Amino acid sequence: MLVTLPQMAAFLAAAMLITLSPGPDNLMVLSQGISRGRRQGMAFGLGCALGCLNHTLLAALGVSALIAASPPAFAALKLAGGAYLVYLGWGAIRSPGASFQADGAAGHQGSLAATFRRGLIANAINPKVVLFFLAFLPQFVNPAQGPVGLQTAVLGTLFTLQGAAIFGALGYFSGHVGQWLARSRKASQWLDRAAGAIFISLGLRLILAR
Template sequence: MLVTASQLAAFLAAAALITLSPGPDNLMVLSQGISRGRRQGMAFGLGCALGCLNHTLLAALGISALIAASPLAFTALKIAGGAYLVYLGWGAIRSPGTSFRADGDGSPQGSLLATFRRGLIANAINPKVVLFFLAFLPQFVNPAHGSAGLQTAILGTIFTLQGALIFGSLGYFSGHVGQWLAKSRKASQWLDRAAGTIFIGLGLRLILAR
């Protein structure tokens, strides 16, 4: 058996604690849910979670180790990821405000697929998540159970699934807060600006971090 029950239980406990701990992904999901409604928050959260599949594949193939060993590659990826977050933040700040539907679901007009894609890309190109997966997943791999690469892929997929559940829930409940706050287009515009400021701050932090 590649992954035992005890191995899986320990991994899930650690993964859930890490996912729930305050961090950039949580802030981005919460800001999207508050500023744009629960469905948009859930879409962005699911995108962030599924972006982990990219890091799982890299870790399983050993490419993450190559990226970590190359300062130039890591710096380039870090700048690209930070610039993308700044781009998302600037777009939110320039937003004229979001009109919430009157059907009570707190969902603004707009493409859920586009929001999902933004979350996916924001996570998939984050080099810190690349390094996190490289450091975290191998701790729960037991070479005696078989292929280390396959175990890494299984554990990474499980991490993605629990992340989708937690981030989706964060997006849903933060959307309720957003629906309560967004009583007018002007209020919604300020929510977008707040969300944009968070994205830009996280992007600059990623670019400038050593």
């Protein structure tokens, strides 16, 4: 068997603890849900989770190791990821404020597909996640059970699925909080500005990190 049930159970337990622990992805999903509504929060969270498939593919093919071993490539990816988060944050700060509807969706914030893409890109080009997958997945791979690349792909897919469930739930419940807080356009503007500040701080932190 390529991945045994005990191996899978141990991996999922560790993956869920890591996903639930406070971190940049959680902050981004929560800020999106609170400032833009539960549907937007869920869409962004699912995008973040599915961005892990990119890191799974890179790890399975050995590309992650090449990026980590190349300082110029890693620096370029870090700058691109940080700049994209700053761009998202600046857009949120300039927002006129969401108009929350009865279903918790923000009226002016664009399509759910666009929000999903923002989450997907934000995660897919994050070099810290590249390093995390490179360090985390191999700990649960057993070369005696079959091809290492295939085991890595299976485990990465499992990580993505549990991440989608957890981030989707975070987006949903944070959207309820946002709907309760956003009683006026003025309050909604400040929620967007707070979300924008979180994105910009995370982007600058990524760019300046050694």
